[in-house]
Amino acid sequence: MRKILLLALLIGFIAYAGFNLSNSVTPYVGIAEATASEKNVQVKGLLNENFIPQQQGNEFIFSLRDEETGETMTVKFDGVKPDQFDDAYHIVAVGKYHSEDAAFHAKKLLIKCPSKYEGQQPQT
Amino acid sequence: MTGNLLLTGSLATALVAMLACWTKLFSERLIKFSAIASLGLIVVASLYLWILIFRNDFSVEYVANYSSTTLPTIFKISAFWAGQQGSFLLWLLIHAVAGAVLIKNRIQTKALGFYFFLQAMLAFLVLAKSPFAENPVTVAEGFGLNPLLQDFWMAIHPPIIFVGYALLAVPISLSLGALLESAKSKTWLESARKWTLLAWSFLGAGIFIGGYWAYKVLGWGGYWGWDPVENSSLVPWLISAVLLHLLNLAKKKSAVLPMAHIAAVFNYSLVIYGTFLTRSGVLGDFSVHSFAGSNIGIVIAFANAIVLLGGIFIIMLKAKDFPQGKMYENFSEQAFIVLLGALLLVFIAVIVWIGMSMPLLSQLVGESAAVDTDFYTRTTAPLAAVLVALVIFTFAKWSKSISLGGKIAHAGFVLGLAAVVISAQGETLTQELTKGDSVEIAGHKIIYQGQVLEEENLQKFYVYEVDGAEIKALTKLRTNGDDAAREPAILKTVGGDIYVAPHAPENLETQNLILNKDVFAMDGELGYTFKEAEIVRNDSGKPIRAVAKIDVTDGNQTETIEPAIIISADGGGRSQSIQIFDGRRRVRLTGVSRELDKARLEILPTLEELSNLPVTSTINTKPVIWLLWLSVTAICLGTALAIKNE
Numbered sequence: 001m002r003k004i005l006l007l008a009l010l011i012g013f014i015a016y017a018g019f020n021l022s023n024s025v026t027p028y029v030g031i032a033e034a035t036a037s038e039k040n041v042q043v044k045g046l047l048n049e050n051f052i053p054q055q056q057g058n059e060f061i062f063s064l065r066d067e068e069t070g071e072t073m074t075v076k077f078d079g080v081k082p083d084q085f086d087d088a089y090h091i092v093a094v095g096k097y098h099s100e101d102a103a104f105h106a107k108k109l110l111i112k113c114p115s116k117y118e119g120q121q122p123q124t
Numbered sequence: 125m126t127g128n129l130l131l132t133g134s135l136a137t138a139l140v141a142m143l144a145c146w147t148k149l150f151s152e153r154l155i156k157f158s159a160i161a162s163l164g165l166i167v168v169a170s171l172y173l174w175i176l177i178f179r180n181d182f183s184v185e186y187v188a189n190y191s192s193t194t195l196p197t198i199f200k201i202s203a204f205w206a207g208q209q210g211s212f213l214l215w216l217l218i219h220a221v222a223g224a225v226l227i228k229n230r231i232q233t234k235a236l237g238f239y240f241f242l243q244a245m246l247a248f249l250v251l252a253k254s255p256f257a258e259n260p261v262t263v264a265e266g267f268g269l270n271p272l273l274q275d276f277w278m279a280i281h282p283p284i285i286f287v288g289y290a291l292l293a294v295p296i297s298l299s300l301g302a303l304l305e306s307a308k309s310k311t312w313l314e315s316a317r318k319w320t321l322l323a324w325s326f327l328g329a330g331i332f333i334g335g336y337w338a339y340k341v342l343g344w345g346g347y348w349g350w351d352p353v354e355n356s357s358l359v360p361w362l363i364s365a366v367l368l369h370l371l372n373l374a375k376k377k378s379a380v381l382p383m384a385h386i387a388a389v390f391n392y393s394l395v396i397y398g399t400f401l402t403r404s405g406v407l408g409d410f411s412v413h414s415f416a417g418s419n420i421g422i423v424i425a426f427a428n429a430i431v432l433l434g435g436i437f438i439i440m441l442k443a444k445d446f447p448q449g450k451m452y453e454n455f456s457e458q459a460f461i462v463l464l465g466a467l468l469l470v471f472i473a474v475i476v477w478i479g480m481s482m483p484l485l486s487q488l489v490g491e492s493a494a495v496d497t498d499f500y501t502r503t504t505a506p507l508a509a510v511l512v513a514l515v516i517f518t519f520a521k522w523s524k525s526i527s528l529g530g531k532i533a534h535a536g537f538v539l540g541l542a543a544v545v546i547s548a549q550g551e552t553l554t555q556e557l558t559k560g561d562s563v564e565i566a567g568h569k570i571i572y573q574g575q576v577l578e579e580e581n582l583q584k585f586y587v588y589e590v591d592g593a594e595i596k597a598l599t600k601l602r603t604n605g606d607d608a609a610r611e612p613a614i615l616k617t618v619g620g621d622i623y624v625a626p627h628a629p630e631n632l633e634t635q636n637l638i639l640n641k642d643v644f645a646m647d648g649e650l651g652y653t654f655k656e657a658e659i660v661r662n663d664s665g666k667p668i669r670a671v672a673k674i675d676v677t678d679g680n681q682t683e684t685i686e687p688a689i690i691i692s693a694d695g696g697g698r699s700q701s702i703q704i705f706d707g708r709r710r711v712r713l714t715g716v717s718r719e720l721d722k723a724r725l726e727i728l729p730t731l732e733e734l735s736n737l738p739v740t741s742t743i744n745t746k747p748v749i750w751l752l753w754l755s756v757t758a759i760c761l762g763t764a765l766a767i768k769n770e
Contacts, residue, residue, distance in 0.1 A: 002455065013506070017475060020503045024496035025482065042494060055740075058554065080554065080627040080740050082343075086607075094496075 127256030145237030192268035209255035235301025271608035288327025307445035356398025378447035389435030532762030540755030550745035687713035
């Protein structure tokens with residue numbers, strides 16, 4: 001009886017963990033795919049220099065350019081401009097594309113700097 | 125060259141020591157001799173690297189990449205382990221020193237053989253990406269250490285972590301050595317447990333110091349961010365905890381012995397796996413601070429396979445001889461509770477492992493993906509809650525069976541988790557503050573007092589007054605006035621911390637000037653004449669820098685500036701601002717035409733203008749966060765005490 005209970009608990013937990021996992025997986029895509037998808041994704045790109053980044057209230061807006069295809073996409077980051085954004089070489093935006101305002105809503109930005117520690121700074 | 129010869133020598137002597145341990149080909153005296161020779165060569169190689177750093181020998185790529193002539197002494201010492209190559213050498217050094225202690229302690233010869241095998245493997249890894257590699261370009265000055273890393277914690281955090289990693293080679297060696305002798309052997313358990321306790325407290329101390337450092341610096345996402353680099357040290361720490369408990373239990377319950385062997389093998393494999401994940405560059409786009417990509421990944425993956433498969437092979441070989449019996453009599457026995465706790469720790473480790481490996485695992489089945497950090501907390505929280513219940517239950521029922529050190533460490537674990545939960549319940553507020561503005565949060569009054577520049581304009585402080593006490597948030601500046609590293613202002617109180625994080629001020633509007641060669645242009649106050657531009661190439665012809673020469677005049681005097689764009693290996697560029705006329709103007713080169721006849725100059729606000737800007741500040745309260753620091757200290761000290769008592 002106890003063994004069955006333990007087994008049931010175990011299976012229950014694995015199901016719970018699997019559910020959590022499938023919910024929190026964010027695939028890594030290009031801009032074309034990101035704008036077509038309604039899921040949470042990670043997009044890597046360069047800062048589109050033709051668009052000056054701006055802070056509007058609690059939202060930081062900039063434009064991301066796909067390194068390979070050259071496509072651009074507006075990114076609205078829920079927060080203030082990340083530290084070291086100006087030093088950024090690559091930017092990884094984590095979030096979801098909203099077709100209503102044709103912008104990618106990022107809840108997290110990973111800033112990749114060409115610094116010595118080859119470091120990126122996450123901003124949440 | 126010299127350095128690589130020394131390392132090759134240490135690799136060869138470690139292999140001789142290994143063979144001397146495993147075969148009867150050599151005399152036993154040779155073990156000692158070759159082991160000491162290997163250690164000696166590694167020590168000399170390490171000293172040599174420090175000498176290169178202190179001599180500013182930029183013909184060595186590593187020195188040019190992580191040091192500079194102006195770097196203060198303490199950071200020259202820590203520049204040794206600022207990069208991947210040097211940190212591997214540090215690991216090897218600690219491994220070899222611990223090896224000398226093992227010889228002195230006269231541990232079993234076969235186990236020693238495994239230890240020297242691992243030493244040779246580490247030496248090979250250091251050689252595969254050597255810190256002594258020649259610099260392909262000739263430079264007069266090194267890049268210096270990232271200002272973010274010019275910190276006291278950088279001097280101690282990596283060495284402590286690497287002591288932990290290095291010492292975990294001992295339990296796996298003892299385990300495999302004992303297996304070769306007899307699958308029933310228990311003589312190795314005590315010594316393995318002591319070494320694991322030592323490794324565990326060091327690895328824990330390293331992780332906790334890293335967390336505290338990340339808390340005190342902005343941009344690393346607080347004391348724990350579930351970053352792959354953090355996770356890759358957490359997993360071996362969790363499995364080490366499992367190993368600790370199994371080693372203790374196996375003394376009484378022979379049936380636990382096979383699990384102790386498995387845990388020892390997996391533990392060290394996970395150390396190498398973590399290194400692979402974070403040092404090979406496979407996580408380049410997913411991690412906060414993984415090192416840049418390199419071919420060493422395949423070498424480490426291979427080393428990982430050898431350790432894991434080799435270890436499992438030896439265990440399988442002896443599987444039929446393992447002692448039989450029950451691991452526990454019934455569910456209310458202490459052994460069962462300990463095993464259940466160990467199982468939960470394994471679960472947590474597996475969850476973290478899956479999360480951090482997701483970028484790799486997902487590539488196997490299709491598109492690359494990572495997991496949200498929420499995944500870790502949501503999934504591990506229920507397990508951690510059960511663990512806490514188990515610890516409290518054990519305390520209540522078998523208090524006498526736990527040593528004082530064990531009690532302190534377990535109490536630290538429970539209180540630490542409580543502090544994690546409570547400190548996350550604080551309030552948070554983000555607001556733009558101009559000098560003199562005040563805000564209130566959780567009953568505290570915070571007034572923004574403006575900015576102060578110190579240390580010849582290399583340090584900027586945002587000053588806040590919280591309940592009458594002054595606190596400062598430091599921002600380290602580059603020599604050109606750009607932000608380099610930022611720290612929060614923290615007021616520590618009995619109730620917890622008031623944590624104020626200023627954000628980089630919005631840049632004032634900038635003006636772009638397109639300058640034609642030899643044509644005078646004005647920005648309103650100053651006149652610019654673009655004289656010439658040059659693309660600097662490295663020896664292999666790749667452009668590394670674009671430099672423009674521009675004369676600037678205010679009517680009375682003329683200053684010639686040479687702003688530059690630094691082109692990185694993958695084609696991206698960055699340029700730093702430079703000051704003209706002692707800070708009256710700040711400009712930055714943002715482009716040079718292909719024909720070198722046009723340059724684009726960005727006119728930036730001066731440092732003084734910048735410092736008067738309103739600053740958006742995020743203010744957090746972190747209730748009883750001090751309990752977390754206290755608890756993790758208790759975990760490490762309690763563990764150290766347990767070594768002494770046993």
